[in-house]
Amino acid sequence: MLWLFLDFHQLSLDALAPILDKEEPRPCVIYEAEVNQIVQCNSYATEAGIEVGMGMAQAASLCSDLSIIDYKVDRETSHLKILANSLYQLIGDIVLIPPASLALRLDPSIRFYDGLRPLCQTIMNELNQQKVNFHFATGWSIESAKVLAKAKMDRILSDQAAIHNALLQCHLNQTDLTTQQVDSLARVGIHTLQSLLSLPTTEIGKRFDNKLISYLTALRGEVFPTCVYFHPEEKFAETIEPAYEISQTQHLLPWVNRLLNQLAVFLRLRNQVTASLTLTLFFREKEKESLQIGSAYPLSLAANWLPLFELHIEKLTLTEPVTALGLTANQTEQMNGHNSDFFYHRFHYFAKMQLLGKLQAKLGSDNVCTPTFNNDHRLEEASPAANFPAFIPHWHPLFIATTPLPLSESSQIQFGPVRIQTGWWDDQDVKRDYFIAQTSKGELLLVYKSSPEQQWFIQGWYG
Amino acid sequence: MVNMLYSELFCQSNFSFLCGASDPEELVNTAAFLNYQALAITDECSVAGVVRAHAEIKRNRLPLKLIIGASFTLAEEFSFLLLCPYKQAYSELCRIITNARSRSPKGEYHLAEWDIKSVKHCLIIWLPSLNRDVNLHWGKWLQRYHSQRCWIGVQRLLDGQDHHRFTICSDLTESFSIPLCACTGVLMHHPKQLPLQHILHAMRTGSTVDKIGIAALSNAERALRPLNKLRKLYPAQWLYETQKISELCQFSLEELKYQYPKELVPTGYTATSYLRECVEKGIKKRFPEGITHEVRQVIEKELLLIKEQAYEYFFLTIYDIVQFAQQQGILYQGRGSAANSVVCYCLEITAVDPRQINVLFERFISKERDEPPDIDVDFEHEKREQIIQYIYRKYGRQRTALAATVITFRFRSAFREVGKALGFAESQLGYVLKNINRRDKALPWQSQLSACGMDPAQVKVKQLIALVEQIIGLPRHLSQHVGGFVISDGPLHELVPTENTAMPDRTVIQWDKDDLESLALLKVDILALGMLTAIQKSFHLLNKQFPQPVSIPFITRLGDDRQVYDMVCKADTVGVFQIESRAQMTMLPRLKPRCYYDLVVQIAIVRPGPIQGEMVHPYLRRRHQLDPVVYPSKEVESVLGRTMGVPIFQEQVIQLAMVAAGFSGGEADQLRRAMASWKKNGRLYEFQEKVVSGMTQRGYDKHYANQIFEQIKGFGGYGFPEAHSASFAVLAYVSCWLKHYFPVEFYVGLLNSWPMGFYTPSQLVRDAQQHNIKVLPVCINASSIEHEVVFVQSEKAIRLGFTLIKGLSDKAKDSIVSHRPCEGYQSLRQIQQLSLSRADLTALASANAFHQLADNRYQTRWEMMNQEKNLPLFANQDSQQSFAFTPSSLDNLIEDYAATGLSIEHHPIALLANQRSLNKYCWSKDLSNKKNKSLVRIIGCVTGRQAPGTASGVTFLTLEDHFGNINVVVWQATARHQQQPYLKASLLQVDGILERSPEGVIHVIAGKLTDRSDWLSAINVPSRDFH
Amino acid sequence: MSDRLTHLTVHPHLWRASYKTSSENKARIPSGFTLLDSALGGGWPQAGLIRLRTLQGIGEVELFLTLLQHMCHPHLLVFINPPGRIQASWLIKYKIEPDDVVFLTGTHEQNLWAAEQCLKNDACQIVLVWSGQPLSLTQARRLQVNAKQHQSVCILFEYQHVLRQSLPLELDLSLIREQAAVTLNIEKQLGGWPRVGLQLTYSPIPSNNSILSAFTRYAQTYSKHEQVS
Secondary structure (H helix, E strand, C coil), X not given: CCEEEEECCCHHHHHHHHHHHHCCCCCEEEEECCCCEEEEECHHHHHCCCCCCCCHHHHHHHCCCCEEEECCXXXXXXXXXXXXXXXXXXXXXXXXXXXXXXXXXXXXXXXXXXCHHHHHHHHHHHHHHCCCCCEEEEECCHHHHHHHHHCCCXXXXXXXXXXXXXXXXXXXXXXXXXXXXXXXXXXCCCCEHHHHHHCCHHHHHHHCCHHHHHHHHHHHCCCCCCCCXXXXXXXXXXXXXXXXXXXXXXXXXXXXXXXXXXXXXXXXXXXXXXEEEEEEEEECCCCCEEEEEEEEEEECCHHHHHHHHHHHHHCCCCCCCEEEEEEEECCEEECCCCCCCCCHHHHHHHHHXXXXXXXXXXXXXXXXXXXXXXXXXXXXXXXXXXXXXXXXXXXXXXXXXXXXXXXCCCEEEEEEEEEEEECCCCCCCEEEEEEEEEECCCCEEEEEECCXXXXXXXXXXXX | CCCCCCEECCECCCCCCCCCCCCHHHHHHHHHHCXXXXXXXXXXXXXXXXXXXXXXXXXXXXXXXXXXXXEEEEXXXXXXXEECCCHHHHHHHHHHHHHHXXXXXXXXXXXXXXXXXXXXXXXXXXXXXXXXXXXXXXXHXXXXXXXXXXXXXXXXXXXXXXXXXXXXXXXXXXHHCCCEEEECCECXXXXXXXXXXXXXXXXXXXXXXXXXXXXXXXXXCCECCCHHHHHHHCCHHHHHHHHHHHHHCCCCHHHCCCCCCHHHCCCCCCHHHHHHHHHHHHHHHHCCCCCCHHHHHHHHHHHHHHHHHCCHHHHHHHHHHHHHHHHCCCCEEEECHHHXXXXXXXXXXXXXXXXXXXXXXXXXXCCCXXXXXXXXXXXXXXXXXXXXXXXXXXHCCCCEEEEEEEXXXXXXXXXXXXXXXXXXXXXXXXXXXXXXXXXXXXXXXXXXXXXXXXXXXXXXXXHHHHHHHHHCCCEEEEEEEEEEEEECCCCHHHCCCEEECCXXXXXXXXXXXXXXXXXXXXXXXXXXXXXXXXXXXXXXXHHHHCCCCCCHHHHHHCCCCHHHHHHHHXXXXXXXXXXXXXXXXXXXXXXCCXXXXXXXXXXXXXXXXXXXXXXXXXXXXXXXXXXXXXXXXXXXXXXXXXXXXXXXXXXXXXXXXXXXXXXXXXXXXXXXXXXXXXXXHCCCHHHHHHHHHHHHHCCCCHHHHHHHHHHHHHHCCCCCCHHHHHHHHHHHHHHHHHHHHCHXXXXXXXXXXXXXXXXXXXXXXXXXXXXXXXXXXXXXXXXXXXXXXXXXXXXXXXECCHHHCCCCCHHHHHHHHHCCCCCCCCCHHHHHCCCCCHHHHHHHHHCCCCCCCCXXXXXXXXXHCCCHHHCHHHCCCCCHHHCCCCCCHXXXXXHHXXXXXXXXXXXXXXXXXXXXXXXXXXXXXXXXXXXXXXXXXXXXXXXXXXXXXXXXXXXXXXXXXXXXXXXXXXXXXXXXXXXXXXXXXXXXXXXXXXXXXXXXXXEEEEEEEEECHHHHCCCCCXXXXXX | CHXXXXXXXXXXXXXXXXXXXXXXXXXXXXXXXXXXXXXXXXXXXXXXXXXXEECCCCCCCHHXXXXXXXXXXXXXXXXXXXXCEECHHHHHHCCCCHHHEEEXXXXXHHHHHHHHHHHHCCCEEEEEEEECCCCCHHHHHHXXXXXXXXXXXXXXXXXXXXXXXXXXXXXXXXXXXXXXXXXXXXXXXXXXXXXXXXXXXXXXXXXXXXXXXXXXXXCCCCCCCCCXX
């Protein structure tokens, strides 16, 4: 058995690299808050004297204009999956080791590439194309290859003896031993694998648990623990982090197109179709937004989906730049004639979706909307809906004028005042007394007097 | 209705934590300004804010009556207020609050229906909900139980629900004939506090200001509103009703009289007669040879004064506690202004013979200053809990509790929480907080923001700054005072409600020490002091050797010992009380203390107060006759005479105000309070005009008056009281005396009381070795649990004990010592038979405790890790031959530090010296024979970084080599652009200039810093940074 | 002869002048006003085009409240070209789920196209349309036919300034308000007589009465029943 171990030691940084380099290059680190440690730092940061494992206070004091990004395990793992997907086309036997390593079993594929050298070369080309930094090494088992990769050997060795004595030089903290184990061995003067492996396993057995013993045997290549090989997803759900943050909607289209093509490939392989997709937009600070895009009848080709997406995207307004896009296929069915086993509720859901789809496509999605509860005292502010409002203001009218109209007729006050004096945190600071007045013609209007000009305005009607 | 009378009955201060936005002081001042008749402070299930309101009214003589009350909500549906018409009602309110608070964890309360059903005296104001059936239920209930003393409070808040409230309340008064009255539910004293209230609301609900939505206040109507506006909002009769209710409320906090625990005075005695008897008994003990007529006169004068002020019980309470400590053999010491009196000396509260310090005599309780007596009692820090349990046992949980401390918003918590509430990202706030240098005097934090990426021009950042400034000092929650006990005769909750604290079985009253002081209720401070433990342990060691028992009075009676002061002047004071820090060590050779009072000054002078007030330099010049000592007047001389005309102590500054600026006793006390808290509320400036004009009228020139006020401001909260400094000076002298005459017992006492003081055990052991005291390592056969004094060839030495070994369990320590055969353990297996845990065995091995049995500690540890070894079956097998690792001297050093935190044989630099040629380095002991201003290259482990807040931003580094310590001075510029070595190095090489002050104090002014940590990468020498 | 007559009388689209025996009256939804229900033969029709000429803000939508509440969940309630932004709090106050409501605005043609689409779609049973211009005969007929065919209701709100046209409608109404009461005229109704001057009293707004009455009642400062504790 021959394994290639790939250790992507700064995967998060590489994943964000295209975005960061767009701005002027400056020191940047990935920081893990729970353990208060810098886990990855780019070249500029290392120049400023910052090392992996340092605390935030020390790092910040060493370099003032440091840009800090929180370490997110799931983002790094999702990027790892993208790499695995890209390598899956070249070699079938891939083992995913989250959060940032892959192990590839080389020996079964050597004959397809007629030789170890060309096989490794194609793998290296693919990884360089993905623009990720990594250390690598080969070994007779995943564990041995991993130790050598952690020791940054960066050479392809296939002959057993060379691998063996390379292993012996490695320090214990490059192995998978727990820190307590490494520490208690150091306290008896054992620092390298060579000294550890020189001790009879029976003696080690008396002093350590058998998990360590099985690890050492795997390291020696005497036994091969089973491992789970990587297979691409069953249900289509892909996210793409564009090279730079997108603030204009039309720049979204090329990335959506890439996702649709991946969807098309996924569906074609499985001879499936789908009738509704969800496009999710990720932002830096705001929660993510998702758009339901349904089609009257199930589609699979990217070309069919694209116009519907274009319809939606044109009318989208981005309040914040988009950092990532996700596409998921909600239900996929086999492509076999028109299946009509809808029962009432599903029928109703589709009828509703169909109607909305048609109306939005025709009138534009921001002209077709649902009233949301305005969780803000200021009537004009359309704030995000509150799912369970504290109380229902009973004095609110049915219709609110988005831009208040000057009141011309004389009218009599029936109710009020209701004083609204809030919103100091954004620049729509409001200090207003609302009244309900009835005009000579009987109209019931929500009115207020604007402070400087002392002019009455109509804010709403009691329809 | 021109002179409409109105009282606001429903008002919450910011002691309703994270809800009210104004201080009790702001509320009463504004209410008086709007000429309300009365204001009720009704915080939620708490009376924590009422005393401050009461004190503010008294201080400014406001024409406003304060009504004491509290607001409650039962089962989220029945909200009401309780107001106190007279004293019994107040006790009833305290009882209800105490019960409600005792049923739930800290900060919460749980009301039971029975609590309110049993109300007999309090007036009830019901605040009906908007739910009809809930109101019907409680309306019937109130009519049945409290029909005579119940009102319905109607709020007019212009929030679109007023018409509902008016309809509901009118219906309720019809069906249950409960009268209506107007109320607001005030949460702020002025509408401009609304943003702060919104921020507090966001913090309480853990969300951001824009997301709290319609749950937040829609306007600022819940503020104190002018009378003409109220007249338009409420019908006249409801407003008049509030006046009728306020006339029913006559209770004032003045009526709370402190009743002392009666059992202190045995039957057949009055407090005065019993006190006299105790004093007489004390005289025989303290003055065996009898007292002179003059001392007798002083005692009589003091007793008379105590009688007039009725403070007998205060002294008897402390006398009783101190007697208990004596019986238990616990060392203690009383300190504070009332402590420096003969009566206290006779009652054995203080250990200082007042004849020695007669200079402090006349500052006993001064009648005209009307200050409550202030005595704190320090106990050995390991025995303090015994004293606390004694107090609880003696007086019972009902009659004693700890005073509260109000935890307020500090800068860091304020900045982080306000930022979060405004919607800033947490990682950004954390980053900025890490980069703001709060010690930078030149640049305030507000202007440092732009450097950390926050553009001050942005609206949001301006709001952040304004709100953080507003919120600093706001109360956040109640916590327990470190040692302030309140003891009363009757149940305490007749006087003040108590509530639970985070610590189990500790209750705290809802008032803090300032509240107690303003109501002249007395508290006793029970504090812990590490040095007392160390001195006591040294005394035990000495009393084993000498017949004459050594005690503090025994040493102080010997008078000022020249040799001891020589040692102090050489700054050989590592381990000594109060004068051991770096900054003190540089001051000692300059000040050269020669007598007890010099020590009192030395302790007080190296503190931020005198440093910021620039009093240190002038004092030193006058002490060494470099400047003439001149006093602008006789009165100033009487106050500043003993410190050569330079104010050092807090009392001196206050006396100056009385003597030079004509302050009355009461005003002086206000000045003292203002000084202590001016950093928070800036009230000190009101006194500036008073001080300057007072002094200029009395003929002092304006410049001198302003200079005095600057010194008062410099003192701020930091001025150290002379009384406390005097008591500390006693302990400082005793520890110097012990260090000079009995160094071995002194070090052992210190090591056994660690953690305490300024230095680590490693530094203490090194200092002992530098005083050529032999220190023997931990040994399985020779050591006991504690460190010990042992005799090696008839010379005293220190034997380190098992407590030194990190990770060794107490069980293991006991079993090693108790099972040790008289001839000691002969083989490792004997120890393994003790069935100690594996962690214990490996810890002992790494500390090389088995060096008598086996020299290779790696080998022994490897043996100890073997589990089967102690199973009898495998006893005989021996399989060491396969283990072939022996530690080098560097490995041993690393193991020493890892296992015990210090190393006796090797010093890192010594090891380094024999590994590399270090001849171009100058060692600490050779610095003294280098020329002043000569260039030197030194190297050492960095054991301390200290930035003593001097204006110039200088920091002190302490480098330790195998001969001693070197003080390195690093200018701000040098630190700033050589940041990496300055911050990161644990082994540092410094090329700099040697500077020797006229008094012989040596510093190296750092030029080039080089980080040599990689030479000794494995050892982590602990460094005490920026404490 | 009589059998042919009886055959005619039973035909759904023929009425005798004196009484209504048409089959749908049992499918009527009571409006909550007895006077109006009797005039309409039981209440609001469940299908067809209704026109209301009215002013803006006199409770014109609240008039149809029971109809809206009945035709709503789980179907959609669609507002086309409403005069302002719809307040969710008003809907929740009257127990209408905001998620079941959709509002849209477009050009006049787009609005009518949208109304037609909604009437035809099974997911929606009631559509409210505001129109600033008079509908042509054909446009009104298309709406009426679609509504009848798919058993859904379309209410057309026309403001005074719109020229009145007679249109093929299920029900033609006009509304004016004085103070707390309104006057409703049934200009024309399919299968029933027109009725003029129906007085309905309802008010869509809260009032200050409880506050004003409190001021009058509690004006004096002496209180009648002295409270002594």
